[in-house]
Amino acid sequence: ALQRERFVSTMKEQAEIGGTADGGLHRLALSDDDKEIRDWFMEQLTAADLSVRVDEFGNMFGRRAGTDPDAKPVLVGSHLDSQPYGGIYDGALGVIAALELIRTLNDNELETEHPIEIVNWTNEEGSRFQPAMQGSGVWAGAHDLEEEYAKTDVDGNVFEEELERIGYKGEEPCEPPEEYEAYLELHVEQGPYLEENKKDVGVVTGIVGFTWGAITFYGEADHSGPTPMHYRQDALVAAADVITQIRRIPSTLGERTVGTTGYIDAKPNSINIIPEEVTFTWGFRDPSDDVIDEARRRVLEEAEWAAEREGLEWEYEDRMRAPAVEFADGCVDAVQTAADELGYDSMQIFSGAGHDATHMHSICDTGMVFAVSENGKSHNESEYTSWDDCYKASSTIANAAVDLAGG
């Protein structure tokens, strides 16, 4: 069994790097705080006697050898980057659970047939640089390395330069060095269903797909007073029209469809100037890829109509298209069995958030465990999972991983 005290204190330790005054975490991908947490994680990997690799995209691996030289490794992990003013569990819990699994095997001198490898994926959050799940996406071959290196944040900082700056552009190629047996990931649910159903842990059966993009409308800056309404080419009014539709489109598609505009930027952003250029994002998710594609088609249609009404030029940019995935029975069963054997009340659940497991699904059998999220709240400093629930989910993934690794 995992050492609960060490587990909790390790969680608290990580939360101090990039921790906010209000108890959250602001540890954006490739920021100085990301460097610091990576340095800290590197120390933990070394202290746990793992053989460490950092790949050219910054993904960090630590491997514990298995007894069978031909057995494929079981990979377990998540991410240490956070949302802007996000919570301390999102990502970190999955990495610390993986670390505690290794420490526990070491403490008890337990051997597994398969090697167990733990991982911290680069830029899972997708906030500073898009797409989300970027490190696992490149590693799994869903994205081109050079294209992702060239991505920029809103201030124009280039991904590759930022990766070099923090010293985590490693030597290893960003790709699987061999075949993998399975990938397991623990994450907080970030939705309300486990709590609503009073469950201890979630056995994740798949992950919604999503489409992300940005639309820019180009109008004409002009005076907000003497410019008659019918002379205007107002980029913000068009954006507002589309944003209200992004709220509405999900209700015309599926039960689980969600649509969000998280980002908007208006220029010149002055009270008495008609907005000339407005960029905003769309994001739609659903368990069905057809629904995702239809949502994307509709939002672009709405943009076309809004541009026509206001007499604007416009363009769009796709920022992400993650496929909907359903996990392999073997992994779902391993997680379910672990939860059952530990005596935890569980339910099977489809993830509404994206996870690195999305991409790992194309590499090997993949499964996930969810921990309860209070009020379903995340991407917020008030994100909360009790230490009890953290521990239950961590114990579940540990047992499932050892099971799959033949321990």
Next chain:
Amino acid sequence: ALQRERFVSTMKEQAEIGGTADGGLHRLALSDDDKEIRDWFMEQLTAADLSVRVDEFGNMFGRRAGTDPDAKPVLVGSHLDSQPYGGIYDGALGVIAALELIRTLNDNELETEHPIEIVNWTNEEGSRFQPAMQGSGVWAGAHDLEEEYAKTDVDGNVFEEELERIGYKGEEPCEPPEEYEAYLELHVEQGPYLEENKKDVGVVTGIVGFTWGAITFYGEADHSGPTPMHYRQDALVAAADVITQIRRIPSTLGERTVGTTGYIDAKPNSINIIPEEVTFTWGFRDPSDDVIDEARRRVLEEAEWAAEREGLEWEYEDRMRAPAVEFADGCVDAVQTAADELGYDSMQIFSGAGHDATHMHSICDTGMVFAVSENGKSHNESEYTSWDDCYKASSTIANAAVDLAGG
């Protein structure tokens, strides 16, 4: 007659201070560039032998004595601050026209019965600090000095501190030191009517009133994926709803009613976080104060409905309420006569933009001259008025001012 060459070169000279690469002007109130243009203007006032005063709100006056010690001064001027990436004529043309009037009187050793005073008002634009027409508003008693000193820009800089920083918190009280005979202001039209009607100059008969304010919605940051639509409290969706109504409300009120959202700011502004806090502005204008008040009532009603739909807290802040004004016949006639005598084709026109003349109206008889704006465009670097049109409008105001000053 004004010296056309000196007039044009003075216009070009001022346009270099805070001039942008694209031929516009970025000279925000109380910025370093505002300090520089004020220093330059001070030199011009002194070189023109005027007796100079700077008041405690930064308004700058230069007076040329009249022959009758009992005659009240005629005030002529406008403002030297600009919009962010605005044009080189908006404001500056009216100040330079006033300066050239003085220089021409000096050159020709002409005397007037009344003193003629020229003025550069502080923060007419209202972009960095609200309200617009702030300096003239305090001077005319429409606003409280201390309240305006306490205003802040979006970065939290305090008006009074910025005024001290640039060295223009003067000694004089910010109020009329005596009674005034009249106030005249030349400005670019900023609307399309003079050009559409192929006129040389506009004889302004009044100024629309306006209401400005800002609405803030407070929702809950949460994850854009696993958070079901009906769990959301999305501050940006509510803002978008109201912004589309701000486009629509004018069409339900008057022929000249306009409504605009120029500014929006969303937090935390991340692609996969439901927006938690969004602030945006409203601005409505109309020649009727009743229409203005009704527009304000309706936008707040829309905000209440949108907040209810999304389950948000909200608040609003009034940022400006300028009354609609109609100019005194005496000034309108003086401007009309000047245009006629100079052989310019003119039309009477109601201003859709706010001007310092709005506040001067409560102090003394007030009038304005408009110069043609190409395409009606302003608050944009591509704002354009030909030197011909600048000169015609400047000649008109010069003659009108000399007429009113008994010269």
